[in-house]
Amino acid sequence: MSQIELNSTLIDVLQTQQRLDGAEELGSDDIGRKYLSFYIGGEMFASDILNVQEIRGWERPTALPNAPDYLLGVLNLRGTIVPVIDLRIRFGFTHWIYDKTTAIIILKTISESRERWMGCVVDTVSDVISCEDSSIKNLPSDGGTVDGLFIQGVMNVNQQGITLLNLENLLSLKLINHPFAGDLNIHG
Amino acid sequence: MEIDLSQFHNVFFEESLEGLESMEQELLNLEDDADKESINTIFRVAHSIKGGSATFNFNEIADFTHILETLLDQMREGERNVTREIIDLLLRSVDSLRHMLVKLQQGEKVDNSYLQLLHAFEKILKNEDYTSKSTDAHEAKHATRSTHEAQSPAPQTALKNTRWCIQFCPKNYILQTGNEPYRMFRELKGLGHLDSHVNLLNVPDFDQLDPESCYLSWTLTLDAEVEESVIREVFEWVEDDCDLTITSIASDEKTSGECEDKNRQSSTERQSNKAPPHVTGDLASQSESFTDTEQAKESASDNASKLITVKSEEKVTGSVKAPAAASIRVGTDKIDTLIDQVGELVITQSMLGELGTKFDMSKLNALLAGLNELEQNTRQLQESVMRIRMLPIGFVFNRLPRMVRDLSKQLGKKVDLQISGEATELDKTVMEQIGDPLTHLVRNALDHGIESVDERLESGKSEEGQLSLNAFHQGGNIVIEIADDGRGIDPDRIIRHAVNKGLVEADTELSHEQILALVMEPGFSTAETVSDISGRGVGMDVVKRNINNLGGSVEIDSQQGEGTRFTIRLPLTLAILDGQLVKIADEVYVIPLVSIIESIAYSSVVVTRIAGNIPVVQSGKEYLPIINLCDEFAIKTSNQSGQKALLAIVEGENRKIAIHIDALLGQQQVVIKSLDNHYQAIQGISGATILGDGKVALILDIVGLARRAAKNHDAKRQVA
Numbered sequence: 001m002s003q004i005e006l007n008s009t010l011i012d013v014l015q016t017q018q019r020l021d022g023a024e025e026l027g028s029d030d031i032g033r034k035y036l037s038f039y040i041g042g043e044m045f046a047s048d049i050l051n052v053q054e055i056r057g058w059e060r061p062t063a064l065p066n067a068p069d070y071l072l073g074v075l076n077l078r079g080t081i082v083p084v085i086d087l088r089i090r091f092g093f094t095h096w097i098y099d100k101t102t103a104i105i106i107l108k109t110i111s112e113s114r115e116r117w118m119g120c121v122v123d124t125v126s127d128v129i130s131c132e133d134s135s136i137k138n139l140p141s142d143g144g145t146v147d148g149l150f151i152q153g154v155m156n157v158n159q160q161g162i163t164l165l166n167l168e169n170l171l172s173l174k175l176i177n178h179p180f181a182g183d184l185n186i187h188g
Numbered sequence: 189m190e191i192d193l194s195q196f197h198n199v200f201f202e203e204s205l206e207g208l209e210s211m212e213q214e215l216l217n218l219e220d221d222a223d224k225e226s227i228n229t230i231f232r233v234a235h236s237i238k239g240g241s242a243t244f245n246f247n248e249i250a251d252f253t254h255i256l257e258t259l260l261d262q263m264r265e266g267e268r269n270v271t272r273e274i275i276d277l278l279l280r281s282v283d284s285l286r287h288m289l290v291k292l293q294q295g296e297k298v299d300n301s302y303l304q305l306l307h308a309f310e311k312i313l314k315n316e317d318y319t320s321k322s323t324d325a326h327e328a329k330h331a332t333r334s335t336h337e338a339q340s341p342a343p344q345t346a347l348k349n350t351r352w353c354i355q356f357c358p359k360n361y362i363l364q365t366g367n368e369p370y371r372m373f374r375e376l377k378g379l380g381h382l383d384s385h386v387n388l389l390n391v392p393d394f395d396q397l398d399p400e401s402c403y404l405s406w407t408l409t410l411d412a413e414v415e416e417s418v419i420r421e422v423f424e425w426v427e428d429d430c431d432l433t434i435t436s437i438a439s440d441e442k443t444s445g446e447c448e449d450k451n452r453q454s455s456t457e458r459q460s461n462k463a464p465p466h467v468t469g470d471l472a473s474q475s476e477s478f479t480d481t482e483q484a485k486e487s488a489s490d491n492a493s494k495l496i497t498v499k500s501e502e503k504v505t506g507s508v509k510a511p512a513a514a515s516i517r518v519g520t521d522k523i524d525t526l527i528d529q530v531g532e533l534v535i536t537q538s539m540l541g542e543l544g545t546k547f548d549m550s551k552l553n554a555l556l557a558g559l560n561e562l563e564q565n566t567r568q569l570q571e572s573v574m575r576i577r578m579l580p581i582g583f584v585f586n587r588l589p590r591m592v593r594d595l596s597k598q599l600g601k602k603v604d605l606q607i608s609g610e611a612t613e614l615d616k617t618v619m620e621q622i623g624d625p626l627t628h629l630v631r632n633a634l635d636h637g638i639e640s641v642d643e644r645l646e647s648g649k650s651e652e653g654q655l656s657l658n659a660f661h662q663g664g665n666i667v668i669e670i671a672d673d674g675r676g677i678d679p680d681r682i683i684r685h686a687v688n689k690g691l692v693e694a695d696t697e698l699s700h701e702q703i704l705a706l707v708m709e710p711g712f713s714t715a716e717t718v719s720d721i722s723g724r725g726v727g728m729d730v731v732k733r734n735i736n737n738l739g740g741s742v743e744i745d746s747q748q749g750e751g752t753r754f755t756i757r758l759p760l761t762l763a764i765l766d767g768q769l770v771k772i773a774d775e776v777y778v779i780p781l782v783s784i785i786e787s788i789a790y791s792s793v794v795v796t797r798i799a800g801n802i803p804v805v806q807s808g809k810e811y812l813p814i815i816n817l818c819d820e821f822a823i824k825t826s827n828q829s830g831q832k833a834l835l836a837i838v839e840g841e842n843r844k845i846a847i848h849i850d851a852l853l854g855q856q857q858v859v860i861k862s863l864d865n866h867y868q869a870i871q872g873i874s875g876a877t878i879l880g881d882g883k884v885a886l887i888l889d890i891v892g893l894a895r896r897a898a899k900n901h902d903a904k905r906q907v908a
Contacts, residue, residue, distance in 0.1 A: 062884040063775055065821030065872050074867065074886075076878045083867040117866045173868050 032132035035155070037162055038105065038122040041093030044162045045122070046129065046155065051107050051167050053117055055125055058102035068177060075104070075119055082106065084119035085176075091150075096123070109171045118171045129162075131155045136164060149175065200240045201293045202515065205286065207233040209586060212282050216589050219275055224264070230278070231260045237285065242375050242422075248298045249288055250378070254418075255309045256281055274312070279590070281305050350413055355433035357387075357405035358426065364400055367426045373408070375422045380412025409437075516616060518576050526572050533565045574764065577617075581659045581668070582610030584623050588630055588657065595634050602641055602652040603634060609659035614666045618738055618758055622668070625731040629670045629754050630655070632728070637674030637752050647749065649673065662757075665740075671753040677746040679703045686712065704744040708732040736891060739782070765860055767877070767887065769853035770836065773823045776885045778858055778877060779838060779847075783890040787836040787852060805846050807837060813897045814846045820893070821872065840891035847893070860887065872896065 035046040061073030061084040070089035074081050084104060088096040101124040108117050136153040152166040169175055211233040214226040234257045241249035256278070262268040284302045291298050354376075358369060376382050384406055391403040410419065416434055423432050540558045543551055585607050596603040614622075638644075638653035645651055658669045679700065686692045686706045698706075706712060710729040735742050740758035767778040793805050795814065804811040814835065817823065835846045858877035863870060874889035 062876075062886065063823055064886070065817075065823070065870055067822075074863070074876060074884050076882055076884045079861070079878065081861050081863055081866065081876045081878075081884055 032130045032135075035129050035131055035162075035164070036105070037126040037129050037157075038103070039124050039126055040087050040091060040122050041095070042123075044126065044160060045087075046131075046162045046164050047105070047107060047167060048164075049128060051109065053106040053108045056104045056106065056119070057100075058098050058104060058121070060098075061119070071176065072121065077106065077117070077119075080117070082117045082119050084121060086121040088121065088123065090170075107167055107171060109167050111168075111172065116171065116173075120170075129157050131157055197244060198293075198515070200244055201289055204237045204240060204289055207237060208282050208286050208289075212279065212590055213586060215275055215278055215282065216593060218270055219272070219593075227260065227264050227270075231257065231264055234260055239424075242378070243371065245374065245378075246288075246292055246298075247378050248302065249285065249292075252281070252285065252288070252302050252306060255306060255313070258313060259309055277305070277308055277312070281309075350411060351437040352408075352410045352412070352414075352416070352419060353435045353437055354408040354410060354419065355405075355435075356408060356423070356430060357432075358402050358430040360398075360401040360403060362402050362426060362429050365426075365429060367429065369402070369404075369406070372422050372426070373406075376408065376410055376419070379414050379418065379422075380410055382411075383409040385409075516577070516579070522572065522576055526569070526576070529565065529569045529572055533562075533569060536561045536565055570764075574615075575613075577615050578613035579616050579619055580611045580613050581619065581666070584619055584626060585610050585657055585659070587623070588627070591627065592630065592634065592655065595631065599634060600640060601634065601638055603638055603655050604652045606654065606656040607658075608656070612659040612661060612666060614758065618666075621734060621738055622756075622758065625734045625756070626668065626670070628728075628731050629756075630657070633670060633672040633674065633752065633754075637672040637676075639675050643675075647675075665757045665759060668756040668758070669753060670756075671751060673751040676748040676750055676752055677704060677707065677744070678748050682706055701744075704746055707744060708742065739780075764857055765877075765887070766855065767858040768836075768855050769879075769885065770849040771851040771853055772817050772849050775823065776853060776879065776883070777817075778885050778887040779836060780887070780890060781855060783838045783840055785837045785839055785844065787834050787849070790833055790835055790848070793835060805835060807844070807846075810844065812837065812844050812846045814848065815893060815897055816848045817888075818848075820896075838890045838894075840894040843894035843897070845890075845894045845897045847888075858885075858887070 034049040036049045036052050037044055037046040039045070059075070061075045063073040064071060064083070067073070070086050072084045072086050075084050076082075086096070098121075102121060103125045104119040104121050105125065106117050106119050108115050110116075136155045138153055139148060139151050140154065150166050150170045152164040155162045155164050211230050214229045217223065218226045218230075234253050238250055238253035238257060241247075241253065259268070259274070259278075263270060263274070268274070281302075284305050288298045288302060356369070356372075358367075362369070373382065373384060385408075387405045387407065388403075390405070391397070397403075416436070419434055420427075420432075423430065536558060540555070540562065543555055543558060547555070588607070589605055592603055592605045633655055638655065639647070639649075641651045644653065654673045656669070656671045658671075660667055682703050683692070683698070683706075686709070687694045689712060691706060691709050691712060692698070708728040708731070712729065732742050735756055735758070738758055740756060743755045743757075744752065745755070746752040765778075766781040768781050768784055770777055770779055795803050795805055796811075798804050798811065803814040805814055806812075833851060834849045836849050836852075837844060837846050839845075858879075860875045861877055863873065863876055872889055872893055873886045874892070875887045876884050877887060879885050
């Protein structure tokens with residue numbers, strides 16, 4: 001995906017967010033919630049779109065001392081210092097490159113009554129999809145390289161299985177040093 | 189039209205806490221000199237806290253301040269002498285009020301600790317009734333004054349009555365003045381059982397009804413043992429906007445006959461009344477001419493309108509729990525300056541913009557001049573914004589007189605506290621953290637420094653010890669001095685003690701300053717008995733560490749028998765730092781300029797390895813450990829093998845270390861950003877900043893690194 005496409009996805013995200021903000025009172029005509037989908041190591045993952053703060057192109061963050069290798073460093077987001085993790089390393093994938101389609105999705109969670117942001121590096125951003133809550137299923141097997149803690153469930157959209165991330169755990173600072181399952185279960 | 193009151197809670201808390209502070213100060217003044225103005229100030233504070241707390245339904249505080257106010261009123265009228273006991277009691281109630289406010293601010297319930305004080309006040313007030321003849325006269329005066337528009341009842345019955353009939357006819361613009369009868373009724377309800385009857389006679393036809401006007405009037409019956417003035421106070425803010433009649437009914441009358449009469453006259457509709465319903469809801473629900481279905485739906489029945497009230501009340505209590513954002517009071521002059529400077533910035537910006545649209549080389553000088561101006565504007569703006577964070581140090585100093593008073597009483601010493609330089613400004617964050625060290629130093633001076641009265645007289649000093657606090661600016665620092673004329677520090681005793689504790693060798697030769705500095709070493713406490721005031725052995729070293737953490741320093745100067753002086757130096761602000769940018773591996777780091785002693789070329793120094801492979805470099809008489817941040821921080825670098833070009837000798841907490849760096853880049857002022865907004869604090873890093881190119885650079889925590897180096901040193905030595 002080129003930078004222009006990335007921007008158009010971003011606009012899409014923003015519009016959806018606006019629509020959803022308004023939709024809460026009016027009653028949405030779309031089915032289910034909206035999710036942002038993205039590729040990590042060829043697999044499709046998704047996050048609730050309301051947790052997406054913004055999407056940025058790849059830029060090298062400033063490295064932090066004594067950080068685990070998936071914690072790439074910190075980034076300047078208009079004056080705010082935001083940590084960045086590489087989800088491909090975090091999830092135990094063995095091949096990754098930083099190129100034009102690599103994106104940093106700034107995701108936000110509320111923890112201890114304040115909003116926290118974290119940048120997450122993914123291969124490419126894909127699309128905004130809707131999915132009903134009822135079609136989100138539990139993880140069928142626990143044997144993957146991604147730690148079960150970080151997975152909310154699996155959704156099926158257009159005959160494609162998409163892993164829905166559990167952002168609360170993924171962005172939690174308590175779990176930031178949690179070893180990823182890939183360590184125990186080397187893949188590829 | 190119910191206003192969400194919770195949004196004002198914070199303002200109330202802040203103002204009340206501020207008020208309590210001035211109340212405390214005035215109380216302390218009162219002790220020296222019973223000044224009428226001081227009593228008035230105290231009274232005003234108590235009164236506004238009472239008003240506010242009643243408005244926001246903090247009944248405990250309202251009750252408590254009410255009784256406080258009664259006592260203060262008597263003091264104000266000169267009917268009660270200002271005694272030490274009363275001042276003590278008032279000071280304790282200041283503490284208690286503060287405690288209650290803080291509890292409420294945190295969204296917790298107030299505990300009952302204030303009741304004890306309440307009883308103490310009641311006892312004092314009751315005694316007065318028996319002993320002083322002037323009270324009756326005073327109360328009578330009070331009563332007649334407050335019933336100027338009503339029939340003045342006999343003073344005796346006005347004092348305490350169990351049943352009151354209140355005629356309340358607000359002018360129809362009352363809602364526009366922001367006064368809400370419901371709230372007054374709620375306050376009345378707080379006094380006792382309240383029955384209310386609403387008069388609907390004046391409600392016009394629907395097409396003539398102005399929704400912002402109030403057409404209602406009320407007849408209220410209140411069962412409460414209160415004085416008329418208390419009831420009148422509820423209506424204090426609307427006195428001029430209503431017709432108010434307050435009549436007392438003898439309590440033994442079974443039905444409030446007089447009231448009922450009036451009710452019948454006005455053919456009111458009776459409402460069973462736990463809480464008087466919301467006014468607008470009321471209007472809607474009871475106006476018979478309401479036929480419009482749309483409106484009717486909105487208006488609903490009595491019950492519904494009650495429901496609305498209840499709901500909004502729930503909202504009030506629910507939202508109190510939200511964490512309060514810190515706020516600051518800023519002088520308008522500072523804001524005006526800011527606005528002026530922003531104005532200038534805008535002008536410069538438009539000038540540059542115009543230059544840019546049709547630029548040719550002939551305008552180069554104009555461009556450079558413009559850029560110069562822009563730089564100047566930016567710097568001024570930055571300084572002004574920083575000044576907003578600056579507060580006078582008086583905020584910290586002001587809590588000390590009370591402590592000195594209590595402590596000197598407890599210790600049986602006489603102390604005269606002199607404070608100067610309260611107006612000296614420093615950064616709010618620095619201020620918040622300097623409070624505790626300062627308190628500790630003052631406690632120390634009182635406990636260890638200043639002698640008892642007998643001892644002072646014996647050594648030929650006046651019986652009152654002098655303790656002075658002073659603050660002033662010096663260079664880019666603020667200096668705080670704490671000086672006493674007490675017994676001073678005995679160097680021999682310090683050395684003996686330090687040797688006992690194993691802090692120094694018995695035969696080390698130390699200068700006077702070095703000996704005094706031992707007092708601030710960890711594990712040093714000279715107090716022979718551990719008192720609850722100071723001498724727990726965690727005192728001075730904590731003071732020193734706290735001040736060092738703020739980037740400041742402490743010095744001690746003491747002459748035995750003549751006194752001790754502590755001098756604290758602090759940076760004015762923590763938000764900006766003069767930094768040296770350095771390159772280490774592929775990253776840019778910032779070293780605080782103040783901590784850099786020198787930087788030397790690596791090739792020019794002799795690196796020796798001591799004590800089991802610790803690389804050190806000799807500088808003067810000392811060996812300094814060399815720290816390689818690539819190892820220390822586990823940074824990946826493209827040229828692992830490459831010898832570092834430079835060594836930066838830096839100092840933190842009197843420990844010197846040498847840091848390997850690849851290159852010195854430049855010096856600049858950097859704005860410190862916190863890492864723990866979205867991440868967490870990191871060892872060895874004190875913060876981050878954003879460089880001109882938008883990249884993040886980490887600021888090295890030299891003190892932390894030096895401490896860590898010393899620890900590693902010890903660890904390695906033990907292994908070796």
